[in-house]
Amino acid sequence: MFVLVNLKAYPCDPIEVATAAADVADDSGVRVAVAPQAAHIEPVAETGVETWAQHISPNGHGSHTGSTLAEAVADAGAVGTMLNHSENRLKLADIDASLAAADRVDLETIVCANNPEQIGAAAALGPDAVAVEPPELIGTGTPVSKADPDIVTGAVDAASRVDGDVDVHCGAGISTGEDIVSASDLGATGVLLASGVAKADDPRAALEDLVEPLN
Amino acid sequence: MFVLVNLKAYPCDPIEVATAAADVADDSGVRVAVAPQAAHIEPVAETGVETWAQHISPNGHGSHTGSTLAEAVADAGAVGTMLNHSENRLKLADIDASLAAADRVDLETIVCANNPEQIGAAAALGPDAVAVEPPELIGTGTPVSKADPDIVTGAVDAASRVDGDVDVHCGAGISTGEDIVSASDLGATGVLLASGVAKADDPRAALEDLVEPLN
Amino acid sequence: MFVLVNLKAYPCDPIEVATAAADVADDSGVRVAVAPQAAHIEPVAETGVETWAQHISPNGHGSHTGSTLAEAVADAGAVGTMLNHSENRLKLADIDASLAAADRVDLETIVCANNPEQIGAAAALGPDAVAVEPPELIGTGTPVSKADPDIVTGAVDAASRVDGDVDVHCGAGISTGEDIVSASDLGATGVLLASGVAKADDPRAALEDLVEPLN
Amino acid sequence: MFVLVNLKAYPCDPIEVATAAADVADDSGVRVAVAPQAAHIEPVAETGVETWAQHISPNGHGSHTGSTLAEAVADAGAVGTMLNHSENRLKLADIDASLAAADRVDLETIVCANNPEQIGAAAALGPDAVAVEPPELIGTGTPVSKADPDIVTGAVDAASRVDGDVDVHCGAGISTGEDIVSASDLGATGVLLASGVAKADDPRAALEDLVEPLN
Numbered sequence: 005m006f007v008l009v010n011l012k013a014y015p016c017d018p019i020e021v022a023t024a025a026a027d028v029a030d031d032s033g034v035r036v037a038v039a040p041q042a043a044h045i046e047p048v049a050e051t052g053v054e055t056w057a058q059h060i061s062p063n064g065h066g067s068h069t070g071s072t073l074a075e076a077v078a079d080a081g082a083v084g085t086m087l088n089h090s091e092n093r094l095k096l097a098d099i100d101a102s103l104a105a106a107d108r109v110d111l112e113t114i115v116c117a118n119n120p121e122q123i124g125a126a127a128a129l130g131p132d133a134v135a136v137e138p139p140e141l142i143g144t145g146t147p148v149s150k151a152d153p154d155i156v157t158g159a160v161d162a163a164s165r166v167d168g169d170v171d172v173h174c175g176a177g178i179s180t181g182e183d184i185v186s187a188s189d190l191g192a193t194g195v196l197l198a199s200g201v202a203k204a205d206d207p208r209a210a211l212e213d214l215v216e217p218l219n
Numbered sequence: 220m221f222v223l224v225n226l227k228a229y230p231c232d233p234i235e236v237a238t239a240a241a242d243v244a245d246d247s248g249v250r251v252a253v254a255p256q257a258a259h260i261e262p263v264a265e266t267g268v269e270t271w272a273q274h275i276s277p278n279g280h281g282s283h284t285g286s287t288l289a290e291a292v293a294d295a296g297a298v299g300t301m302l303n304h305s306e307n308r309l310k311l312a313d314i315d316a317s318l319a320a321a322d323r324v325d326l327e328t329i330v331c332a333n334n335p336e337q338i339g340a341a342a343a344l345g346p347d348a349v350a351v352e353p354p355e356l357i358g359t360g361t362p363v364s365k366a367d368p369d370i371v372t373g374a375v376d377a378a379s380r381v382d383g384d385v386d387v388h389c390g391a392g393i394s395t396g397e398d399i400v401s402a403s404d405l406g407a408t409g410v411l412l413a414s415g416v417a418k419a420d421d422p423r424a425a426l427e428d429l430v431e432p433l434n
Numbered sequence: 435m436f437v438l439v440n441l442k443a444y445p446c447d448p449i450e451v452a453t454a455a456a457d458v459a460d461d462s463g464v465r466v467a468v469a470p471q472a473a474h475i476e477p478v479a480e481t482g483v484e485t486w487a488q489h490i491s492p493n494g495h496g497s498h499t500g501s502t503l504a505e506a507v508a509d510a511g512a513v514g515t516m517l518n519h520s521e522n523r524l525k526l527a528d529i530d531a532s533l534a535a536a537d538r539v540d541l542e543t544i545v546c547a548n549n550p551e552q553i554g555a556a557a558a559l560g561p562d563a564v565a566v567e568p569p570e571l572i573g574t575g576t577p578v579s580k581a582d583p584d585i586v587t588g589a590v591d592a593a594s595r596v597d598g599d600v601d602v603h604c605g606a607g608i609s610t611g612e613d614i615v616s617a618s619d620l621g622a623t624g625v626l627l628a629s630g631v632a633k634a635d636d637p638r639a640a641l642e643d644l645v646e647p648l649n
Numbered sequence: 650m651f652v653l654v655n656l657k658a659y660p661c662d663p664i665e666v667a668t669a670a671a672d673v674a675d676d677s678g679v680r681v682a683v684a685p686q687a688a689h690i691e692p693v694a695e696t697g698v699e700t701w702a703q704h705i706s707p708n709g710h711g712s713h714t715g716s717t718l719a720e721a722v723a724d725a726g727a728v729g730t731m732l733n734h735s736e737n738r739l740k741l742a743d744i745d746a747s748l749a750a751a752d753r754v755d756l757e758t759i760v761c762a763n764n765p766e767q768i769g770a771a772a773a774l775g776p777d778a779v780a781v782e783p784p785e786l787i788g789t790g791t792p793v794s795k796a797d798p799d800i801v802t803g804a805v806d807a808a809s810r811v812d813g814d815v816d817v818h819c820g821a822g823i824s825t826g827e828d829i830v831s832a833s834d835l836g837a838t839g840v841l842l843a844s845g846v847a848k849a850d851d852p853r854a855a856l857e858d859l860v861e862p863l864n
Binding site for chain 2: 088090093094095096097098099100117118119121122124125126127128129130162165166
Binding site: 010012013014015040041042043044045046047057058059061063064065066067068069070071072073075076077079080082086089090091092142143198199 | 655657658659660685686687688689690691692702703704706708709710711712713714715716717718720721722724725727731734735736737787788843844
């Protein structure tokens with residue numbers, strides 16, 4: 005399982021979370037990555053943790069003030085990027101162009117979507133992975149794998165019908181190791197989580213609890 | 220073949236084009252529809268021509284000032300809607316929600332896209348049809364079926380791999396009946412055109428020339 | 435006082451509201467206008483009521499599929515347009531360009547904004563009027579003139595400092611004639627209202643009650 | 650005069666430009682700042698140069714994946730931010746909210762705009778400075794101060810009518826020290842430039858030439 009901790013714009017210490025994530029990944033052998041704000045990618049990557057961008061813009065080099073250039077996040081140390089998170093929905097054509105941008109600098113890609121139909125659409129664009137996150141469950145602590153297991157299996161089916169090489173992750177409400185195991189049982193090969201770690205009093209303990217059942 | 224004449228925001232007389240299109244459809248037996256500005260749907264529909272919206276918003280009834288409600292365009296006489304035209308690109312989630320909105324009032328749907336990958340993505344959302352329109356050919360008079368036939372066959376392949384029930388149309392640069400025949404030969408079952416009719420000195424003659432080789 | 439009834443995307447009968455508004459305006463001498471969906475502008479205008487658009491796009495004639503062209507809404511019978519409603523926020527540059535578009539076809543303009551600072555900004559662009567609508571009060575039935583009178587007087591001050599010729603309207607939560615009188619006492623020369631009329635069981639009675647204290 | 654070098658998404662070495670800018674500022678006493686990609690703010694700030702963000706999002710802390718949080722760019726070393734650049738136009742309400750976000754962390758602010766009307770609007774929102782940049786001159790090498798001096802004096806007038814405390818900068822086409830002197834003569838207190846330095850073969854020499862006439 006791949007565990008991606010999305011720090012969003014939370015008031016956490018990104019270095020503290022990153023350091024904990026790097027240690028927990030080392031100790032457990034579970035792949036754990038952290039997606040900080042773009043301005044924090046460089047110091048987060050310097051902790052040694054696998055570092056992801058939360059988003060990149062569809063453009064290449066050029067006159068694009070305020071964009072988040074794929075080359076810049078890669079240069080700062082990111083090895084992957086999320087795209088089309090429900091808090092940052094993109095135009096279909098921009099998802100396609102952003103995937104091409106990621107490809108230019110070998111960033112791994114996860115395209116998020118709301119439901120199996122959109123997961124099928126996202127998979128057709130050829131990302132490395134898709135992630136199904138029902139918006140109504142984000143931040144609730146009720147994991148999608150319990151609240152709506154059919155949406156996870158539906159996403160796995162939709163993606164595999166379109167492109168069998170695309171991994172399916174799931175997110176929304178995941179906060180325990182048990183949630184990750186359920187997601188895995190439903191066919192997901194990764195999870196996206198956020199507040200469960202980023203807002204935890206002790207992010208390291210939260211991460212240790214999360215990966216514990218995976219060993 | 221289905222011929223959809225998109226009036227965009229052109230300075231044409233929508234009633235003149237609509238009347239001509241209705242007559243040409245009647246005389247030729249070819250299915251010809253017109254997509255005017257939302258504010259012109261009612262008078263255009265009153266000519267008897269098959270009338271389409273250029274776009275609908277993803278929302279349902281409610282507090283959505285400035286939206287283009289599916290129910291309102293249907294009520295005014297539209298029987299179909301384009302979505303995600305290259306001049307009006309939509310978020311993936313909004314294409315999905317707009318398709319659901321169209322479904323509520325039985326509007327037929329065509330989702331436009333740039334290339335075969337995006338056509339596959341659009342097809343995964345379950346519209347009635349997709350339309351491939353390379354943006355660089357729009358308005359050029361160089362038909363996509365000549366300039367880039369592979370993009371049409373690629374679109375047909377991409378759509379059929381995802382959902383065999385989704386029709387594939389093509390657009391961009393189409394202005395003659397011969398262009399339509401080529402599109403049909405490549406597997407398209409409809410064409411989108413705009414300036415070739417809307418900017419013609421004599422829209423009726425332009426339409427007659429267009430459908431002539433289809434009989 | 436100017437009373438603008440915004441029908442948003444409500445499931446009301448626009449012709450019924452328009453007919454009632456036309457009659458109430460005639461009987462009371464109060465200026466009452468109705469802003470329907472773009473697709474309903476023509477039939478609404480045919481009732482004889484003063485008809486407004488809820489929004490226009492910044493573009494002129496041309497290749498702008500899915501836009502709401504100023505010329506089209508004017509042609510359908512609109513004599514004014516709202517811009518930048520809180521449910522349809524626009525880019526600063528697009529408000530400016532939409533005002534120029536409205537000017538081309540002599541549409542009267544009201545630019546909405548959240549607070550006195552934004553009202554000052556809107557006034558600097560030279561619309562006919564600005565309207566202050568705190569988003570948190572929209573649809574509540576608690577009128578801005580009671581809940582937050584300072585925001586109305588602040589808006590009047592901000593607009594007059596920038597351009598003394600710009601009228602100030604107010605909206606959000608207005609549903610009674612008394613609310614309109616309070617708005618007038620605070621310096622507003624018009625009100626925007628929506629659900630109070632559009633969702634009323636008897637829109638005609640609601641409008642009669644609204645204008646009654648203005649005579 | 651304040652000289653802000655916007656690196657946009659150019660394929661330059663941000664550290665090389667930043668180091669040169671820091672040195673030139675030290676040697677000349679002219680205030681020179683650099684605005685890199687968000688992911689490069691931290692290493693650019695570490696050179697000692699005054700560092701700006703190209704953009705910040707309107708949100709505060711919270712669930713805002715893919716946003717550019719004011720706190721994050723400040724934490725990485727930015728002391729100011731541009732907003733509403735013509736390549737990144739913002740909604741009026743978002744400019745207002747982004748200024749509030751900048752205020753939370755004491756970022757200095759420059760709001761860009763196209764013309765004197767929009768400059769007046771931007772000034773009404775209370776930024777530290779506004780910058781007038783006619784989009785048609787950006788990247789041309791023809792300075793706005795020569796091509797269209799009236800737009801600079803018009804901007805200075807528009808801003809001072811609304812708020813005398815707001816500085817006026819100008820941009821677009823500025824590439825020589827003489828251009829900066831002309832801008833200053835027209836009432837601007839700063840300039841924005843980009844390709845003239847970022848695309849120069851020798852950014853240090855370009856910066857030295859720029860500031861030379863200012864001493």
